[in-house]
Amino acid sequence: MLAGQAMAARTTGASAPFSTILPVISIYIVLAVALVWLGIGSIMARRWARALLLIFSWSWLGLGLFGVVMMAFFMRKILAGTSSGPSHPGVDSSMIVGMMVGMFLVFGVLFVILPAVWTFFYNSRHVKATCETRDPATRWTDACPLPVLGLCLWLLFSVPMMLVMPLAGHCVMPFFGMFLTGLPGTLFCLAIAALWSYAAWLLYKLDMRGWWLILIAICVFMVSALMTFAQHNMLEMYHLMGYPEAQIEQMQKTGLLVGNRMSWLMLFSVLPFLGYLLFVRKFLSRKS
Secondary structure, X not given: OHHHHHHHHHXXXXXXXXXXXXXXXXXXXXXXXXXXXXXXXXXXXXXXXXXXXXXXXXXXXXXXXXXXXXXXXXXXHHHHHHHOOOOOOOOOHHHHHHHHHHHHHHHHHHHHHXXXXXXXXHOOHHHHHHHHHHOOOOOHHHOOOHHHHHXXXXXXXXXXXXXXXXXXXXXXXXXXXXXXXXXXXHHHHHHHHHHHHHHHHHHHOOOHHHHHHHHHXXXXXXXXXXXXXXXXXXXXXXXXXXXXXXXXXXXHHHOOOOOOHHHHHHHHHHHHHHHHHHHHHHHHOOOO
């Protein structure tokens, strides 16, 4: 991430504040600790490690496939935006295409092939039987079906991200046609963190109220975001977050964050989540 900041500074002439990449760095730190912990549990054939690694692998694979589709869809526009206007010295279109192809291949290996191998391995009935034999005790991961547990963990994973937002992005949040900043934005992030924590606890207990809470919240947040980006664009949000003008101008050249493209992108992004939410509902209905 720091190397990316340095490259962006050379391209735009101004580097973004460190706080803008703080959420991503936080994710990498959490993943590093979690993978070491899960790796040790996997070597010891713990059933909780297999359950969590299967959830992690499915999540990684789903996000990777989504990312590859998005890259394939936006790559042409990014290339066109980068190649238009005054060109950067020493960088021609063929070099940029080569860099994009390299990124696409690396992304495909790390975010599609690798998690697919993990998913195949940890989903094996032989691996499951091995872990259950060597670790016969009931673990906390056995309290609810794995699809429900995965949703709970995703909600809990988003909680610290909401808590980091006040430090990372000046708490700029879309809210029914406007952007919340400062104290209102901070309180809104804290409210979302509390909401996701409570919903995750209800889902872990297989309480149907948690499912309805998430569905209603997602629909309300989606309407709020659509109303906001119908009147504003993402570049305005980046202005409020303190991004340098040179970097915002570079984003503007791609044409991806202007007009109604952000609304369509959000709709496209939320549909898989709503589909998964409908999928896990059947596990909750089995509660006696």
